[in-house]
Each structure stands twice: as structure tokens, then as C-alpha cells.
Amino acid sequence: MVRGPCCEKMGLKKGPWSPEEDQILVSYIQKHGHGNWRALPKQSGLLRCGKSCRLRWMNYLRPDIKRGNFTKQEEQTIINLHQMLGNRWSEIAARLPGRTDNEIKNVWHTHLKKKLKLYDQSSQDSKTIQISKCDNINVVIENESGKSNLSTTSPQQCCSEMSSVTDSSMEKIVVKEEIDYSSEYFPTIDESFWSEELANEDVRETKEDVDAHLPLVELESVEDSKVDGGGGMDFWYNLFTRAGDMPDLPEF
DNA sequence: AAACCGTTCAACCGCTTTCCG
DNA sequence: TCGGAAAGCGGTTGAACGGTT
Numbered sequence: 001m002v003r004g005p006c007c008e009k010m011g012l013k014k015g016p017w018s019p020e021e022d023q024i025l026v027s028y029i030q031k032h033g034h035g036n037w038r039a040l041p042k043q044s045g046l047l048r049c050g051k052s053c054r055l056r057w058m059n060y061l062r063p064d065i066k067r068g069n070f071t072k073q074e075e076q077t078i079i080n081l082h083q084m085l086g087n088r089w090s091e092i093a094a095r096l097p098g099r100t101d102n103e104i105k106n107v108w109h110t111h112l113k114k115k116l117k118l119y120d121q122s123s124q125d126s127k128t129i130q131i132s133k134c135d136n137i138n139v140v141i142e143n144e145s146g147k148s149n150l151s152t153t154s155p156q157q158c159c160s161e162m163s164s165v166t167d168s169s170m171e172k173i174v175v176k177e178e179i180d181y182s183s184e185y186f187p188t189i190d191e192s193f194w195s196e197e198l199a200n201e202d203v204r205e206t207k208e209d210v211d212a213h214l215p216l217v218e219l220e221s222v223e224d225s226k227v228d229g230g231g232g233m234d235f236w237y238n239l240f241t242r243a244g245d246m247p248d249l250p251e252f
Numbered sequence: 253a254a255a256c257c258g259t260t261c262a263a264c265c266g267c268t269t270t271c272c273g
Numbered sequence: 274t275c276g277g278a279a280a281g282c283g284g285t286t287g288a289a290c291g292g293t294t
Contacts, residue, residue, distance in 0.1 A: 016262070016288080038279065054280075055263065090282060105283075106261055256294075262287100269281070 013047045017056055021046060025053055026061050059100045066098025070107055078104055079112060 013021075028044035034057065037050035046053060059065075070078075074096055081092045089101035089108075096104065 014264075036279080050279085051265090052263075058281095059262075087283070101282075102262075109284095110260060254294105256292105258290105258292085260288105260290080262289100264286075265284090267282085267284100269279105271279075272277095273275105 012041075012049050014052070017060075021048070022056070022061060025057060029057060029061075055102075059102045064098055065100065070099075074099065075107070075112060078108060079116065082108065082112075 017025075024044055024046055028040065028046075032043070034040055034054070037054040040046070040050055040053050041048050044053075048056075077096060078092060081095060085091050087105075089105045093099055093101040093104050
């Protein structure tokens with residue numbers, strides 16, 4: 001936290017927020033909203049830069065923030081989405097209501113990354129982490145200029161191929177797919193991954209509980225689903241998500 | 253009790269992207 | 274279309290805290 005200041009304005013406070021500052025920010029936003037973060041500190045009387053206000057609100061004060069430890073379902077979701085999206089924390093956070101990108105990033109770096117590494121090492125021989133190949137994802141993309149075919153074997157490949165065939169100038173594309181429903185597309189993590197953690201926890205869950213939380217994928221058929229051009233990632237997220245296991249999605 | 257060490261997480265910086273005149 | 278301002282994002286930092294020696 002002690003770096004060269006980004007917005008060196010005389011008298012602007014840095015560092016941890018006091019309850020009084022939180023109160024000022026919350027009541028200001030409740031009254032006026034946050035149309036302009038830059039202008040907010042002046043108008044509310046806070047001696048903070050707009051950026052700092054935005055961060056405090058987004059990561060801590062928003063009423064819809066979910067506090068407390070991540071559930072195994074959430075951790076599994078993060079692992080799956082990280083596999084697909086990489087370090088795109090905000091996109092991952094968008095799929096986990098109540099969780100912030102900052103929080104997810106912290107959990108990943110301090111917890112999941114290490115655990116996955118350990119787990120990977122310990123299970124290298126038995127290959128308990130594996131990405132099942134999808135034998136039959138066959139996607140037809142139609143637009144006004146014609147059709148193109150996509151045949152691929154994994155969500156990751158789908159995403160990259162999708163972006164290579166879609167053109168951001170397209171207004172609409174229509175995607176039809178034929179899918180092998182028996183395939184699983186994400187890494188399968190067996191019970192031993194959680195058991196290290198469970199061993200350190202007071203509350204233990206049964207294998208059934210843990211299994212029930214895993215959002216492993218069974219695909220829903222989406223006939224004639226429409227996605228915006230360039231929105232391939234969202235399409236694939238929907239495609240690879242089992243209805244009911246994942247939180248409600250925001251409007252894309 | 254004190255010093256040390258490792259972990260967590262709120263908050264920062266600087267870069268990139270988006271918006272708007 | 275362009276350029277400046279604002280917002281968003283990801284990487285990084287360091288204070289706080291708990292555990293260990």
C-alpha cells in the first residue's frame with residue numbers, strides 16, 4: 001500500500017476505511033447513487049479519491065455482497081471457470097453472485113491455486129484430474145452471409161474457435177449444436193481434493209454432500225439460441241452449465 | 253512474553269477499455 | 274474518427290492476525 005500515489009491530490013486520505021467513512025459513502029450512494037465516481041468524494045465530503053470510493057463500495061459495502069467462507073460449490077465453480085477463462089476475475093465474479101473479483105482473486109491465490117497444485121502432484125500417477133474429451137460438439141453458426149461449422153472437443157477449444165469464426169461486426173448469429181450428453185467437460189476433481197481441507201475443518205460433509213455440490217456439466221440442448229456476435233464466451237458458459245446447479249445468470 | 257513466520261485480505265497502482273462530446 | 278475522461282481490471286503490496294518457536 002505504500003507506493004507512489006496514483007492520484008496525488010492534497011489532503012486525500014489513503015489506507016483502511018473508518019466506519020465513519022463507510023457510513024458517509026453508504027448513505028450518499030443510497031441517496032444519490034454513484035453516477036460519477038470522480039465527483040462523488042467532493043459531493044459527499046469524503047477525503048478519498050473516486051477510485052478508492054468505487055473500490056470500497058464494490059468490494060465491501062454493496063448490500064448484495066455475500067460475506068463468509070466460500071462453499072465447496074463456489075470453489076468448484078471458480079476452478080471450472082478459471083479453467084475456461086483464465087485470470088479474468090471480473091468475468092468469474094459475474095457468475096458468482098455476491099462475490100467480488102477481488103475476493104475471488106484472493107481465494108484463488110491464497111487457497112485454490114496451492115491446493116490444486118498439491119492435488120495435481122499427489123494425483124499425477126492416478127490421473128484423477130482429467131479433462132474428458134467431448135467427442136461430439138458440432139456447432140453450426142449461421143448468419144446472413146452463410147453458415148460455418150465448428151467441431152471441437154473442449155470448452156477451451158470451443159471458446160477460441162468461436163472467437164475465430166465470429167465477427168464482432170455481426171449483429172446476430174444463430175448457433176445450433178449437437179452434443180454428446182454423456183461427456184463431461186471440466187476437470188473431475190475427486191474427493192481427495194476436498195479431504196485435505198475437510199481434515200482441517202470441524203464440519204465435515206459426506207461424499208454425497210460434496211458430490212451434490214459439484215457443478216459438473218450435463219449439457220442442455222439450445223436450439224436456435226441466439227447470441228450476440230463476439231459473445232461466444234457467454235454462450236459457452238450457458239452451454240456448459242447444468243441448469244439448477246449454478247446461480248442465476250445476469251443478463252448478458 | 254516476545255520474536256518470528258506464514259497467511260489472509262483490503263486497498264493500492266498503473267494499465268486497458270469504454271464512453272462521450 | 275479522434276482524443277480526453279471515467280470506469281474497469283488484474284497484479285501487487287503490506288497491515289493485521291494467528292500460530293509456532
